[in-house]
Amino acid sequence: MNLPAVSLIDPAGAEALRAQLDAKAKPLGALGRIEDLAVRLGLIASGPPPSFDRALLLVFAGDHGMNAEGVSAYPSAVTQAMVATFLAGKASANAFARAVGAELRVVDAGVDADLSPHPSLIASKIRRGSRNAAIEPALTSAEAVAALESGAHIALRAAAEGFDILALGEMGIGNTASAALIMHRLAPAPLAECVGRGAGHDEAGLARKTAVLERAAARSAATEPLEVLAEFGGLEIAMMAGAIIGAASAKVPVLIDGFIVSAAALVAIRLVPEVKDYCVFCHRSAEQGHGTLLAALEVDPLLGLDLRLGEGTGALLALPLARAASRLLSDVATLDDVLSGRL
Known part of the structure; x- marks a missing residue:
């Protein structure tokens, strides 16, 4: 059977992605399972996920x-x-x-x-x-x-x-x-x-x-x-x-x-x-x-x-x-940006 190899997702990046989400202009964990989905999609992409427009x-x-x-x-x-x-x-x-x-x-x-x-x-x-x-x-x-x-x-x-x-x-x-x-x-x-x-x-x-x-x-x-x-x-x-x-x-x-x-x-x-x-x-x-x-x-x-x-x-x-989970990582300002006026 000739099936392509699949790489195991490295969970080490989850902590950094969680930190990115926690820094956004929202209460910690306020978007519930959408945040979990954002982390999953980020891990698949090994970084910021695409917008999934296609x-x-x-x-x-x-x-x-x-x-x-x-x-x-x-x-x-x-x-x-x-x-x-x-x-x-x-x-x-x-x-x-x-x-x-x-x-x-x-x-x-x-x-x-x-x-x-x-x-x-x-x-x-x-x-x-x-x-x-x-x-x-x-x-x-x-x-x-x-x-x-x-x-x-x-x-x-x-x-x-x-x-x-x-x-x-x-x-x-x-x-x-x-x-x-x-x-x-x-x-x-x-x-x-x-x-x-x-x-x-x-x-x-x-x-x-x-x-x-x-x-x-x-x-x-x-x-x-x-x-x-x-x-x-x-x-x-x-x-x-x-x-x-x-x-x-x-x-x-x-x-x-x-x-x-x-x-x-x-x-x-x-x-x-x-x-x-x-x-x-x-x-x-x-x-x-x-x-x-x-x-x-x-x-x-x-x-x-x-x-x-x-x-x-x-x-x-x-x-x-x-798509919403992806944009949570890419499009939402951080709380520091909001408080400092850097928008």
């Missing part, structure tokens, strides 16, 4: 063979339809991206369709959808590795273009099922705590989904991250994990969206523990299991808005907080 949302799309078992309330064809909606600029993520001044691109990691070229579409399809993880491995080891490496390359290319912060989102009908299985093995956590309603299941649908995931979990005893990823998929999750590793290697912070992106972050962290400090967990979703997953990673997200859409919407809503 932000990119990457929406990774892929289909899941396990959806044939009824793990989602929607058919797999919705994945392709939603990709078309993103490319037309009409999805919720498009509206939010425009609201916060971020560019949006869609990554075809494994949509079960042939997609037409589009300026905002990154064609990186590994295969047309994963296999049915309830009866066989979702991906071969080679496919999982290819998805990880492709995701890393996409993130590195974005950094080379000058994007200074990445937000990750996803689109894949049935992907809460794969994310739940990944969480079950890599958090680890009891499967019952990992399975939620996803996009609209009623009680009967949730019971059916749980039974399918119990069968899938019983089929494999995998616990190593790459093996878990191959057993349970999906391609968009694997490619997002690679993108997190690629961004971290370029010292670009990554805004982590909801349950599925957090599952991808879990894979990335289990593979390359150093990437954790480059991840900004943006919100706690309403999906069952997300809070437990965040607790397993020992992270506290910035927002709690009961979101459960995905697409990177929660990551986009946190982008202004990252």
Whole structure:
């Protein structure tokens, strides 16, 4: 597996950054967790962080063979339809991206369709959808590795273009099922705590989904991250994990969206523990299991808005907080400047 190296963040600079914040024209600690975020972003940048004016949302799309078992309330064809909606600029993520001044691109990691070229579409399809993880491995080891490496390359290319912060989102009908299985093995956590309603299941649908995931979990005893990823998929999750590793290697912070992106972050962290400090967990979703997953990673997200859409919407809503934290270090006068009139 050819993944880029990630440097461990040196915490030694935190004291100097805290001193800078404490000298600002405000009471000590008055901006709470925004100050913590400013320190984190400063450590990633090894100095004053950029203003994050160039932000990119990457929406990774892929289909899941396990959806044939009824793990989602929607058919797999919705994945392709939603990709078309993103490319037309009409999805919720498009509206939010425009609201916060971020560019949006869609990554075809494994949509079960042939997609037409589009300026905002990154064609990186590994295969047309994963296999049915309830009866066989979702991906071969080679496919999982290819998805990880492709995701890393996409993130590195974005950094080379000058994007200074990445937000990750996803689109894949049935992907809460794969994310739940990944969480079950890599958090680890009891499967019952990992399975939620996803996009609209009623009680009967949730019971059916749980039974399918119990069968899938019983089929494999995998616990190593790459093996878990191959057993349970999906391609968009694997490619997002690679993108997190690629961004971290370029010292670009990554805004982590909801349950599925957090599952991808879990894979990335289990593979390359150093990437954790480059991840900004943006919100706690309403999906069952997300809070437990965040607790397993020992992270506290910035927002709690009961979101459960995905697409990177929660990551986009946190982008202004990252920009504000950056400007706290660069744009705010010190108390000495205020008292001496040097403004």
